Amino acid sequence: MIAASAHLGLQRPPNHHRSIFQPRRRPVRCGAERQALFSRIAPVYDSLNDVLSLGQHRIWKRMAVSWSGARDGNNVLDLCCGSGDLAFLLSEKVGPNGKVIGLDFSKEQLSVASSRQHSRSKACYNNIEWVEGNALELPFSDCYFDAITMGYGLRNVINFHKAMEEMYRVLKPSSKVSILDFNKSTDTFSASIQEWMIDNVVVPVANGYGLAEEYKYLKSSIQDFLTGSFFSLTNWMELEELALEVGFANSKHFEIGGGLMGNLVATR
Numbered sequence: 001m002i003a004a005s006a007h008l009g010l011q012r013p014p015n016h017h018r019s020i021f022q023p024r025r026r027p028v029r030c031g032a033e034r035q036a037l038f039s040r041i042a043p044v045y046d047s048l049n050d051v052l053s054l055g056q057h058r059i060w061k062r063m064a065v066s067w068s069g070a071r072d073g074n075n076v077l078d079l080c081c082g083s084g085d086l087a088f089l090l091s092e093k094v095g096p097n098g099k100v101i102g103l104d105f106s107k108e109q110l111s112v113a114s115s116r117q118h119s120r121s122k123a124c125y126n127n128i129e130w131v132e133g134n135a136l137e138l139p140f141s142d143c144y145f146d147a148i149t150m151g152y153g154l155r156n157v158i159n160f161h162k163a164m165e166e167m168y169r170v171l172k173p174s175s176k177v178s179i180l181d182f183n184k185s186t187d188t189f190s191a192s193i194q195e196w197m198i199d200n201v202v203v204p205v206a207n208g209y210g211l212a213e214e215y216k217y218l219k220s221s222i223q224d225f226l227t228g229s230f231f232s233l234t235n236w237m238e239l240e241e242l243a244l245e246v247g248f249a250n251s252k253h254f255e256i257g258g259g260l261m262g263n264l265v266a267t268r
């Protein structure tokens with residue numbers, strides 16, 4: 001593991017930057033608190049994802065990797081890699097002639113990723129390198145990667161705009177970023193199903209591991225996130241628009257998993 005010290009023509013109110021990029025309806029955990037949260041859940045994170053999603057998260061992650069356009073021999077980045085699910089899928093896509101970097105700011109998550117890498121026998125996994133670093137200050141030069149994935153990461157960073165800018169900076173022209181996350185639905189029915197699941201399934205299950213507070217954070221983080229593409233009065237900047245704002249040539253948000261999840265694909 002390597003440690004890194006590392007326009008749209010829409011009318012907006014004058015102070016739009018604060019309200020758009022990080023709505024502040026409730027106290028938001030700072031970066032260090034989030035880092036500690038992800039380190040606490042690291043030992044059970046993978047098993048809980050399998051149980052809570054009934055294995056569906058594996059399908060969503062495959063879709064995200066496929067949308068990234070990563071190909072044989074590519075040099076790719078998995079941001080907020082956690083225990084490495086997307087990095088392992090990317091590794092198979094780019095093969096032994098390619099290179100995968102998995103970056104995360106939680107040592108504990110990276111340590112799970114690294115032990116999973118060593119316990120798997122596939123030779124292609126030798127092409128993965130784990131980097132401890134901050135998604136808001138990437139330790140890579142401009143135009144370095146052929147593709148970027150980010151699974152359940154963007155919603156958890158403290159500055160969505162800065163994270164998108166960094167992804168844009170390190171991507172090569174014509175390359176893609178694929179960002180999988182919970183879908184913040186504009187449909188009140190879908191949003192209430194999602195909230196019901198978190199309150200009545202996710203949190204009670206996590207409570208069995210002493211992690212209720214950590215998983216309650218899911219609900220507030222989705223409320224503070226951006227919708228996919230629908231423009232509403234409460235969210236001036238949505239995901240598709242955010243990507244265009246930082247310079248991506250095009251962006252498209254797809255709802256998946258019955259609308260519970262979303263995937264933003266943006267091309268530089």
Ligand SMILES: C/C(=C\Cc1cc(O)c2ccccc2c1O)CCC[C@H](C)CCC[C@H](C)CCCC(C)C
Nearest residue numbers: 049052053054056057152197202214215218257258
């Ligand atoms: C993939 C899942 C969770 C990832 C995850 C992301 C975060 O940001 C966290 C932050 C803090 C703590 C934990 C996490 C975290 O685990 C699991 C998602 C489970 C869904 C909430 C429930 C899915 C229910 C259904 C069984 C899926 C059915 C799909 C069907 C196609 C409609």
Ligand SMILES: C[S@@+](CC[C@H](N)C(=O)[O-])C[C@H]1O[C@@H](n2cnc3c(N)ncnc32)[C@H](O)[C@@H]1O
Nearest residue numbers: 038080081082104105106109134135151152156
């Ligand atoms: C919900 S997990 C997702 C892990 C993995 N990508 C997956 O799909 O299973 C979110 C991850 O983002 C990482 N993270 C959050 N903010 C970060 C930041 N600013 N820089 C680097 N990693 C960050 C956390 O440490 C955590 O491992």
